[in-house]
Amino acid sequence: MIPVSTLGGQNVAVFGLGGSGRATALALAEGGAKVAAWDDSAEAVAAAREAGVAVADLAATDWQSFSALVLAPGIPFTHPSPHWSVKCARGAGIEIIGDIELFCRERRRQGAGGAFVAVTGTNGKSTTAALIAHMLAAAGRDVALGGNIGQPVLSLEPPGRERTHVVECSSFQIDLAPSLDPSLGVLLNVTADHLDRHGTMAHYARIKERLVVRSDIAVIAVDDQWCQSIAERVTRAGRPVVRVSGQRRLTDGIFAGRRGAVLVADGHDEVVEIANLAGLSALRGAHNAQNAVAAIAAARALGVKDVVIAKALTTFPGLPHRMEDVGRRDRVLFVNDSKATNAEAAARALASFPRVYWIVGGRPKQGGIAGLGEFFPRIVKAYLIGEAAPDFAETLGDDVPHILSGTLSAAVASAAADAAEDPASEAVVLLSPACASYDQFQNFERRGDAFRALVNKLDGITSPGLGSGASQGEAA
Numbered sequence: 001m002i003p004v005s006t007l008g009g010q011n012v013a014v015f016g017l018g019g020s021g022r023a024t025a026l027a028l029a030e031g032g033a034k035v036a037a038w039d040d041s042a043e044a045v046a047a048a049r050e051a052g053v054a055v056a057d058l059a060a061t062d063w064q065s066f067s068a069l070v071l072a073p074g075i076p077f078t079h080p081s082p083h084w085s086v087k088c089a090r091g092a093g094i095e096i097i098g099d100i101e102l103f104c105r106e107r108r109r110q111g112a113g114g115a116f117v118a119v120t121g122t123n124g125k126s127t128t129a130a131l132i133a134h135m136l137a138a139a140g141r142d143v144a145l146g147g148n149i150g151q152p153v154l155s156l157e158p159p160g161r162e163r164t165h166v167v168e169c170s171s172f173q174i175d176l177a178p179s180l181d182p183s184l185g186v187l188l189n190v191t192a193d194h195l196d197r198h199g200t201m202a203h204y205a206r207i208k209e210r211l212v213v214r215s216d217i218a219v220i221a222v223d224d225q226w227c228q229s230i231a232e233r234v235t236r237a238g239r240p241v242v243r244v245s246g247q248r249r250l251t252d253g254i255f256a257g258r259r260g261a262v263l264v265a266d267g268h269d270e271v272v273e274i275a276n277l278a279g280l281s282a283l284r285g286a287h288n289a290q291n292a293v294a295a296i297a298a299a300r301a302l303g304v305k306d307v308v309i310a311k312a313l314t315t316f317p318g319l320p321h322r323m324e325d326v327g328r329r330d331r332v333l334f335v336n337d338s339k340a341t342n343a344e345a346a347a348r349a350l351a352s353f354p355r356v357y358w359i360v361g362g363r364p365k366q367g368g369i370a371g372l373g374e375f376f377p378r379i380v381k382a383y384l385i386g387e388a389a390p391d392f393a394e395t396l397g398d399d400v401p402h403i404l405s406g407t408l409s410a411a412v413a414s415a416a417a418d419a420a421e422d423p424a425s426e427a428v429v430l431l432s433p434a435c436a437s438y439d440q441f442q443n444f445e446r447r448g449d450a451f452r453a454l455v456n457k458l459d460g461i462t463s464p465g466l467g468s469g470a471s472q473g474e475a476a
Contacts, residue, residue, distance in 0.1 A: 001027055002158045006105040008032030011065050013058055015039065015085040016072020017048040023152035024070055024099045025053040031106075036061060038085075058085055063092035071096055073148070073172035098176025099154050100147065100169055105179065107159045115164040115302060118147075120174060120211045121188025121221070123345045124291040125149075128188060129168040130319055131283075131295035136164055138312035139304045148173060164302065171207045184301055185215030186294050190226035191344040205230070215239065219297045221290050223247045242297045246290025254297045256289035262296060275310040281325060281464075282318030287348030321448035323349060325464030327455045332419040333464060334455045337432035338448030343369050346434035350375035353428040357415040359408070361385035361392055362435030362447070369395050369434050376400050380427070381418055383411035387439040408440070408447065412454040429455075 004027045014025045014037040025037040025048065036056035039045050049055050069089035076083045077096070089096050100118075107116060119129040126149045133145040144156040147167035157163060167182075174180060190205045205226045212218040212234055219242045220231040235241045243253035252267035260278030265271045275296065277283050283292050292313065299309050318324060321338040328334065335353075340346045342365045350356060350372065360369065361384045369392055382402040384392050389404050396402045405411035412429070419427040431451045433444075441447040455461060 001030055002103065002106055002154045002156060004028045004031035004033065004102045004106055004154065006031070006102065006109055007068060010034065010067040011036070013037075013061070013063070013066045013069045013085070013089070014053075014072075015058060015069060015083070016075045017041070017044040017053065017055075018072060018074060020099055020152040020154075021072040022048050022051050022053055023155040024072070024102065026051070027099075027102070027154035028070070029054065036066070058088070063088045063094070066092065066094050068094055069096045070102065071098055071176055073098055073170055073176065077172070077175055096176065097178070098173050099152060100167065100173045100180060101177040103153045103165075103167070104177060104181060107165075108181075110159055113161045114159050115183040116159075117164060117166045117184045117186065117298060117302070118169050118180065118182035118211050118215070119166070119186040119188070119294075119298075120169045120171070120208055121186075122191045122208075122342075123348065124188045124287060124294075125168050125170075125186075126339070127288065127319055127322055128186060128291040128295050128298075129166050131291065131313075131316055132186075132298045133166045134316050135295060135299040135304055135309055135312040136166070136302065138315070139299075139308045141302075141304075169211055171204060174210050175207050177210075179214075180210060181214040182211070183215070184217045184219065184298055185212040186219045186298055187212050187227060187230065188221050188290060188294055189224050190230075191224065191342075201226075209233070212241075213237065213239070217242065217301050219244060219294055219301065221245060221294055222250075222253075223290060242301060244290070244293040244297050246286055246288075246293055254293045254300075256286075256293055260289075262293060274306040275313055277313065280313060280316070282316050282323075283313065284323055285348055285352035287345075287351075288323070321444060323352065324448070324452075326452045327458070327461040328464050329416070329420065329458060329460045329462070331422070331425060332416070332427050332429060334416075334429045334451075334461075335431070336448045336451050336455075337430060338437070338444045338451060340432040340434060341365070341436050341444055343367060343371055343434045346432040347372055347375060349430060349432040350378055353430065354378055355380055355422060355424050355427045357419045357422075357427060357429045358382045359385065359405075359411045359415055359429070359431045359451075360433055360435070361388040362433045362437050362441075363439040364388035364391060364435050368392060372434070373399070380422065381415070383415050385411050385433075385440070386435060388435050408450055409454055412451065412458075416455075416458055 012033045017039040038058040142163045148170040149168040245255040262275040324336040337349045383405040415429045437447040
C-alpha cells in the first residue's frame with residue numbers, strides 16, 4: 001500500500017467503493033486522513049465496511065467539512081451528467097480528484113526519484129503496460145504494475161529510488177488527475193469510445209493528451225490522426241517525443257516492418273532491426289505490433305538494452321481476454337478476445353485471421369459494427385448474442401451468414417460444430433464481441449472466463465500450443 005500523506009489530518013470524502021475505491025480509502029486512512037466513504041450500492045458499502053473502510057452516508061453529510069472528494073473512475077464526472085456526489089463537492093467548492101492524482105502527489109512529496117511510466121490509449125494499453133513491465137523485470141528492475149490493468153495504483157508498493165511504477169491509465173482516471181506528470185508517458189491510439197462519458201471525440205482526445213503533455217519523455221503511436229496531431233503539439237511544446245508505428249515506415253522513430261521486423265530509424269537514413277515479432281502468438285496481429293513497438297520504445301528510453309528487449313518479447317505470456325488462445329480441437333483454434341468491447345478492438349482481432357467463426361454481441365456501443373465491413377470476407381459465419389443481436393443481424397444482412405444464438409453457451413456450441421466441418425488448414429472460433437458485457441455478464445473478464453470454460457468442456461480440446469500449430473495471423 002502507498003499511504004497518502006498529502007491529505008493527512010484532513011477530512012476527505014471518497015465515493016465509489018469498488019476495488020480502486022476501497023484501496024483509495026484505506027491508503028488515505030493509512031496516511032492520516034479522516035475518511036468518509038460511500039457508494040450507491042449497499043453491497044459495495046457492506047464489503048468496504050468489512051474491509052475496514054470508514055463508511056458514512058455522504059448524502060446526509062455536511063460537505064463543507066471536506067477538503068476533497070476522491071472519486072472512483074467508474075463514477076460519472078461530467079457526462080452524461082455529473083454524479084450527485086460531484087454536484088455536492090462542486091457546491092462546497094472542494095477539489096475533485098482520483099487515485100492517480102493522489103499517487104502523483106505522493107510521489108512528488110516523497111521525492112523518491114523512481115521512474116513513473118503511464119500508459120493510455122483507447123485500445124491496447126493493458127498489453128502495452130504489461131509488456132513494458134515484463135521487459136523491465138527481464139532487465140532486473142524492481143517493477144510495480146497496476147492502475148486500470150487490475151491492481152489499484154495505491155495498493156502497489158510505495159515509490160522508491162530503484163522502483164519503476166508502470167501504471168495503466170483510463171480516460172476516466174486521467175480526467176481526475178490534473179497534475180499527472182509521468183517520467184515517461186505512452187499514448188497508443190485515440191478512437192471512438194466512452195463518448196457517453198466524455199461527450200465528444202475532441203473532448204475525449206484532449207483528456208488522453210493530458211497524459212503526455214507533462215511527461216518528461218512521450219512515446220506516441222502516430223497511426224491515427226488524433227495521435228499525429230497530439231505528437232505535433234507535444235513536440236512544439238518542447239517535450240521529447242519518440243514516435244512509433246505499427247502500420248507504416250517512419251523516418252525517425254520505431255516501427256513494425258515486414259515479416260515481424262521491429263525497426264529503428266534514426267532520422268538520418270539509417271534503419272536497424274532490433275527485434276522480431278514473427279511467430280509470437282501473444283503478440284499476434286497489427287494491433288499488437290503497435291503495442292510492441294510502443295513498449296520497446298518505452299523500455300529503450302528507460303535504458304533497457306536491445307538484446308534484453310528482444311529476448312523478453314519471446315517470453316511475454318500475453319494477457320487473459322486479449323487475443324488469448326484458450327484451446328484447440330484438431331484444426332480449430334479457439335480465441336478469447338472478450339476485452340474487445342468496441343468495434344475498433346474487434347477489427348484488430350478480425351484482421352489477424354483469414355477464416356473466422358465470429359461470436360459477437362452484448363450491450364452495443366455507439367456505431368455498432370457498421371464500420372467493420374472490410375473484414376466481412378474473413379467471417380465464415382457469425383453467432384450473435386445479447387442485446388445487440390437483432391441490430392447486428394441487420395448490419396450483417398446478406399453479406400455474412402449468421403444466426404441469433406442469444407447466449408454465449410449456444411454460440412460456442414454452434415460455432416465449434418460449424419468450424420469442425422471447415423476444410424481449411426485452420427479455422428478460428430473467435431469471441432471478439434465489439435460490445436460491453438453488462439447485459440449478460442458483470443464484466444468482460446467474467447464473459448471471457450465463461451467462454452474459456454465452455455471451450456474446455458468440448459470434447460477433444462487440447463492446449464492451444466498442441467496439434468497442428470497456432471496460427472500467427474498476418475505479419476505485422
